[in-house]
Amino acid sequence: KKASIVSVSDKEVEHRNRNLPDNSSGVSTVSVSDIPTLAFPSISTADFQFDIEKASDIIVEKVEEFLNKVTNARLVLVDLSHRSKILSVVKARAALKHIDTDKFFTFVGDITQLYTGGGLHCTAIANAANWRLKPGGGGVNAAIFNAAGPSLETATKERAGSLSPGSALVVPLPSSSPLHKKQGVTHVIHVLGPNMNPQRPNFLNNDYKKGCEVLREAYSSLFNGFLSVLK
Ligand code: AR6
Numbered sequence: 001k002k003a004s005i006v007s008v009s010d011k012e013v014e015h016r017n018r019n020l021p022d023n024s025s026g027v028s029t030v031s032v033s034d035i036p037t038l039a040f041p042s043i044s045t046a047d048f049q050f051d052i053e054k055a056s057d058i059i060v061e062k063v064e065e066f067l068n069k070v071t072n073a074r075l076v077l078v079d080l081s082h083r084s085k086i087l088s089v090v091k092a093r094a095a096l097k098h099i100d101t102d103k104f105f106t107f108v109g110d111i112t113q114l115y116t117g118g119g120l121h122c123t124a125i126a127n128a129a130n131w132r133l134k135p136g137g138g139g140v141n142a143a144i145f146n147a148a149g150p151s152l153e154t155a156t157k158e159r160a161g162s163l164s165p166g167s168a169l170v171v172p173l174p175s176s177s178p179l180h181k182k183q184g185v186t187h188v189i190h191v192l193g194p195n196m197n198p199q200r201p202n203f204l205n206n207d208y209k210k211g212c213e214v215l216r217e218a219y220s221s222l223f224n225g226f227l228s229v230l231k
Pocket of ligand 1: 042043044045046047048079080110112131136137138139140142143
């Protein structure tokens with residue numbers, strides 16, 4: 001299934017155009033000279049049913065914290081549809097806080113096709129994983145494991161067998177992986193967020209005090225993981 005890529009602002013069109021390779025043949029080559037970029041989905045807000053408003057505040061808070069420490073990198077929040085509630089709420093709150101839109105913006109597209117589908121080159125992408133670090137299960141996890149091919153599962157398993165809520169695991173993508181070859185992604189960072197869905201493991205039973213704490217930890221772990229890739 002192919003998602004249509006639609007940029008949601010002129011700023012983003014500029015970003016995209018700047019990132020498009022300068023060739024007229026239509027053959028795309030991945031440019032590696034771009035500013036290091038992490039694309040991430042909104043952790044926990046779909047299958048794990050975490051409240052969108054609360055998640056938005058945490059995303060903006062953690063993005064701000066990261067950008068205060070790191071100058072030569074950017075963060076991009078991605079979702080599949082331009083009707084995405086999380087994208088519009090986060091975008092509005094980031095604007096209220098005057099967060100630099102060169103360093104943080106929202107982007108509509110499939111996180112596994114950001115370069116070929118949207119002209120956005122990302123060094124690393126985040127995965128909203130499950131605790132077993134298993135492929136499948138739907139959502140962004142299924143999409144990333146599918147797009148990366150079996151080498152992602154192998155590389156993941158070499159590093160860890162499971163993940164606890166709030167933690168992240170950085171996995172270098174083998175150069176044979178289509179996600180590396182076609183999209184220029186060199187790292188996948190698995191993150192396990194808090195779960196508010198009674199049908200899934202580690203259900204927090206509507207405990208948002210704990211839930212917000214775990215979501216903050218999840219974004220800290222993710223952004224620290226990205227920092228380790230930059231070094
Ligand atoms: N590209 C960009 N964003 C996406 C894509 C995609 N291909 N697919 C989904 N999203 P979810 P969670 C957005 O449910 O709530 C899995 O089965 C989606 O619209 O993937 O943390 C795992 O195995 C939403 O905004 O993650 C876990 O068991 C965001 O990604 C569980 O679901 C996260 O949605 C994790 O649930």
